[in-house]
Amino acid sequence: MENHNVRVSEVDAVTLQVLQGQLSAAAEEMQITLLKSSYSSIVTESQDATSAIFDKHGATVAQAVAIPIHLGVLAELGKRFAASFPEGVARPGDVYVMNDPYAGGTHLPDLAVASPVFAGGELVAYVVTMTHHQDVGGSVPGSTAIKVFDHFAEGLRIPMCKLYDGGERNEALFAMMLSNTRTPSNMRGDLNAQISGCMTGAGRVVEMFEKWGAPVVNAAMQQLLDYAEKLTRLEIERIPDGQYHFTDYLDDDGSSPDAEPLPVVCCMTVKGSSLHFDFTGTADQVSTAINNVPYSAVSAVYYVVRTLTGDQAPNNDGGYRPVTCHMPEGSLINPRFPAPINARAVSLRRVVDVVLGVMAQAIPERMPAANCGQSSLIHVGTTRSATGERVVATVGGPWMGGMGARPGKDGVDVTDHDASNVFHLSVEVSEAELPIQFKTVQLWTDSGGAGKYRGGLGYHCEFTWLEGEGMATVRRDRHKFAPWGLDGGLPGPHCRTVLQPSDGDELPLMSKVQLVLKPGDTLKLWTTGSGGHGDPRERELDRVLDDVIDGKVSEEAAESLYGVHIDRTSIEGSSAQQLRPRRVANAG
Known part of the structure; x- marks a missing residue:
């Protein structure tokens, strides 16, 4: 110039x-x-x-x-x-x-x-x-x-x-x-x-x-x-005016095995080119550290709104101008000081699910079913016996489960999606940083919600603690409330967390827990996939066959959920023609 x-x-x-x-x-x-x-x-x-x-x-x-x-x-x-x-x-x-x-x-x-x-x-x-x-x-x-x-x-x-x-x-x-x-x-x-x-x-x-x-x-x-504001308003104008409601639940606050479920409630009001999200009805703040400050919770709202414009809009604050939020004071997502909040990722995932869910009520043709709704974060601290050095690391995380099935497309298996968008920490890095050995890390068969479009799969993993003691903080959820499906799609399964002590029987754990790992202890995780989209009995036969051959869907689930019987002598000999759909008058 x-x-x-x-x-x-x-x-x-x-x-x-x-x-x-x-x-x-x-x-x-x-x-x-x-x-x-x-x-x-x-x-x-x-x-x-x-x-x-x-x-x-x-x-x-x-x-x-x-x-x-x-x-x-x-x-x-x-x-x-x-x-x-x-x-x-x-x-x-x-x-x-x-x-x-x-x-x-x-x-x-x-x-x-x-x-x-x-x-x-x-x-x-x-x-x-x-x-x-x-x-x-x-x-x-x-x-x-x-x-x-x-x-x-x-x-x-x-x-x-x-x-x-x-x-x-x-x-x-x-x-x-x-x-x-x-x-x-x-x-x-x-x-x-x-x-x-x-x-x-x-x-x-x-x-x-x-x-x-x-x-x-x-x-x-x-x-x-x-x-960015203009593009966002143009997309909002495509959403029918009105009020839309959605509710999902956290298992509990992690305070005790009999703690109550925690609702996260959202009412979305669409008026012209503006959106208002009202979270009245969401659970009150809790005594444990899963509370979210509003600046964190509003990020979940902005993320979903940001998906409306995709790559068209610049990544700046203008896209948030059409959006307002009400988060009740004293609630799980707007606690009063000095409520603890460091484990806030647990409830933040549910806010994402609820905002996606309420948006799906308004524009179902553009929204996915529920994602897995968590990242299986396990922070562990220990002391190296050789040097006395303090070590703090994340075990294999943040690993998330399946991505929700989309209108017209399956969900993605075991991926870091929605508001996280980070990478898995590899098994090799975890084993290098901590005295642990992974016994298995694999896709969890049947963990993707059944549907015309299948939800992404979750995973099963087991690792054993090898030396000294490790203080572990486990932050998980979806042990009681499964990721929901859309348009007739089925939910994914519930998660499970199990401790196998070196000297005792398996102990089922709460979704949120702190524990000391001792040599020989094995922690086992089953992390859910996601919700399915559409009637499972409308899924293409070849897709069901492929899923069974790949180990993503069991033969039993293919028959009971998808209405498909697989008749084969070997994987190599299987073909779509060998699938016989079983349908009944009231199937759906």
């Missing part, structure tokens, strides 16, 4: 598209830097981290394709960073840090690191990275205890403050953070990776402002926000 000082009211379409691409590329490069330079396997392998760029007012203008569960949180954090460190307060070389869930965060393990961006001596933007840190103190390794007295018992709580001031590190704060984790090497490495990600993003944003000029880039940012 020849004159960077010219006032720009509107950027032409071609330039706007180029700048959108550059913003997105900068956010993605931040993410790659973060993932490649982090220390903990939960980041380097599972990729539980997110990067984003805010304008100078704190609005998210670009976010990496990473963790949808961070959408609402980053939208809130951007405004708070900009309010706490605005023009005149922020300085070049600053780095800010916070993790306070009651001040815009998610839960204590998620540390947000941000930096202001200056171009031509002016504050023009902020960049942020958010990483799940393996341990931030608290009563158990991994900092996600189910049973704690209150939020103060959950670990290190950091208000919004400066980690670097004008390029000088706050050594006292840094030392305090490292002294409040069981794994200081992990925290140091992951914090440095977050800072590196921010520096990468800041450099790319400065290049944009130097090339195009502040008037053009600032105008483009606002136009991209408006464009």
